[in-house]
Every structure is written in structure tokens, then in C-alpha cells.
Amino acid sequence: MSGEILKFVSQYSLYSGCITFTLGIIGNSLNILVFTQLKQFRNNRCAFYLTVESISNFLYQFISIALTILTSIYGDDATGRSLIWCRFRYILGQTCVLATFYMICFAAIDEYFSTNYRFNVRQMYPLKLARCLTCTVVCTWIIHSILFIFFVDIQSSLGCVVSNYVFLQYSTFFFYPVLAGLLPIVIASVFSLLAFRNVRHIVRPQLSIVHRRLDRQMTAMVLLRVIVYICLVLPYNIYRIYAIHFPISQNESIEYAIGRLIQAIFISFVSLNFMVKLSSYLIHICDIWIYYRSVFMSL
Numbered sequence: 001m002s003g004e005i006l007k008f009v010s011q012y013s014l015y016s017g018c019i020t021f022t023l024g025i026i027g028n029s030l031n032i033l034v035f036t037q038l039k040q041f042r043n044n045r046c047a048f049y050l051t052v053e054s055i056s057n058f059l060y061q062f063i064s065i066a067l068t069i070l071t072s073i074y075g076d077d078a079t080g081r082s083l084i085w086c087r088f089r090y091i092l093g094q095t096c097v098l099a100t101f102y103m104i105c106f107a108a109i110d111e112y113f114s115t116n117y118r119f120n121v122r123q124m125y126p127l128k129l130a131r132c133l134t135c136t137v138v139c140t141w142i143i144h145s146i147l148f149i150f151f152v153d154i155q156s157s158l159g160c161v162v163s164n165y166v167f168l169q170y171s172t173f174f175f176y177p178v179l180a181g182l183l184p185i186v187i188a189s190v191f192s193l194l195a196f197r198n199v200r201h202i203v204r205p206q207l208s209i210v211h212r213r214l215d216r217q218m219t220a221m222v223l224l225r226v227i228v229y230i231c232l233v234l235p236y237n238i239y240r241i242y243a244i245h246f247p248i249s250q251n252e253s254i255e256y257a258i259g260r261l262i263q264a265i266f267i268s269f270v271s272l273n274f275m276v277k278l279s280s281y282l283i284h285i286c287d288i289w290i291y292y293r294s295v296f297m298s299l
Contacts, residue, residue, distance in 0.1 A: 005257035009264045010072050016264075017068035020271035024061045028054040045110045045130045046218050050225075052134055053103035060096035063089060064271065080159030087149040089160070094145040099138050101184040104222075104229055106133070108191035111219045115198035162244060171244050181237040188226040195219045228272075236266040 031054040041047035070078045079086040113125045151164035199219045248259045
């Protein structure tokens, strides 16, 4: 019974991983291309955050597909057999995940400032500050992930897990529920709703119609990204809190197989971020591009 479940998990992870990997690579590549090449986005802070998020997602996609391929070939992701691979997965995986989550938060915060009716509020958050803040946060997450690996080890029955009791408590009660869970969700939700309220009442006559339309489109894009993020990431975070605090030994065949199945389903939910983001971003980006083109053609 457990063997059949693990076989299904392997096939499910392989097919869903290949689909989301393909769509994610296409979507993130297009995001990077659009936000860096189109003139109207080059000095846009929100576009900068979304570009950094796409780069982070791009790297995470390669880690994800590597784990999927190893699982389909060898029956596991090899993190339980190689300490170097186990720790490297933690470093790159955690850094990319945290960078993605907090870039979404920064994009939502930026939209609140950009759409505020007070001129001094809109000007207090320049692009140079956004770049410095992004570099600081990314470096912080890299250092955090490097410190994390000193408490990660391979145990014969559990595989690649957090072995230190203090750090296990930190992961269970702070890292997953707060740092990678509730905190970015609350920040992104609050500021995206405030930005949405701002754009509904944009009455700044000194701004051009094109600028106001861009504000609305970018805010709608960020709000949609936040909604997708909350719906698809929150279940996985809840599962990770439980799995870290109550790890299942590989010797418990049925329980271990069921745990692997639940984990595979939740990971596929998280990966859907890339697929949904591809379609939603393209709709908004194409709408912005078509509108700009029609304006310039009329001049």
C-alpha cells in the first residue's frame, strides 16, 4: 500500500513539477524582459520589486525541478544521503522563498506610497532607497539561511532535518508561522488594500491619464499577486509547522507515504503561484502596453 502511494507521489510530483517549471520559466522570463526593457517600467519601483521577485522565483524553480527529478529517479530527493546537498538546498531554497515573499510585501508597500494623494508621501520613497532596501533584505536572508544550515543534519530515519532543539523551536514557533508566514501575509494584505483604496479615489489632476492608468494597473497586479500568494502559500506553511514539529520516520511506512503525498500536493499548490502569475501578469502587462501604444500612436 505504501509503495503504491509513494509511486503515485513520484509521478504526481514529476508531472506537476514539469508543468509548473515550464510555465514558471516562461512567465518569470517574460516578467524580467518586460520590466527591464520597456521604458515606462525602468524607473518604476514596483516593477523593480517584481523583477527581483521573478529572478528569485527563477532560481527557486531550478531547485524545485532538481528535487523533483531526483525523487522520480531515485525515490527520494537525495537530501537524506548527501549533507552538502541537504544544506545547499536549505540555503538557496530559504533565501529564494523569503526574498520572494518580502518582494511581494515591498511591492504592496510601494503601491501604497505611489498612489497616496499627498505629494510629500509619494516623494519620500525614491528608487535608490528601494534598491538599497532590497540589497539589505536579500543579504539578510542569505546570512540567515547560512546560519540555519549549522543546525541541519541527516538522521538515518528522518533524512535531512533540523537537529538542534532550540532551532527546532525557532522554526516551529517563529520562522514558519511568523517570518515566512503571518508577517509577510499581513504586510502584503494591509498595504495592497490601502493602495487599492487609494487608486479608487485618484483625483490628482496634475498627473496625466497615462500615469493614472499605470497606477491602477500596477496596483491591480500587486493586489492579485497578494491574493494568489495568500491562498496558495498559507496551507503549505501550516503543514511545514506540523511536519517540522512532528517528523514522521521512514520506518513508519504508511504514515510516511501519506505525509509525502500531502507534502507533494501542498508543494504543487505553492508552485501554482508561477502558473497564475504568468497569466495574470501577462493580461495586465499587455493591457498597459496596448494602452501606451495607442496613446503614442495618437500623438
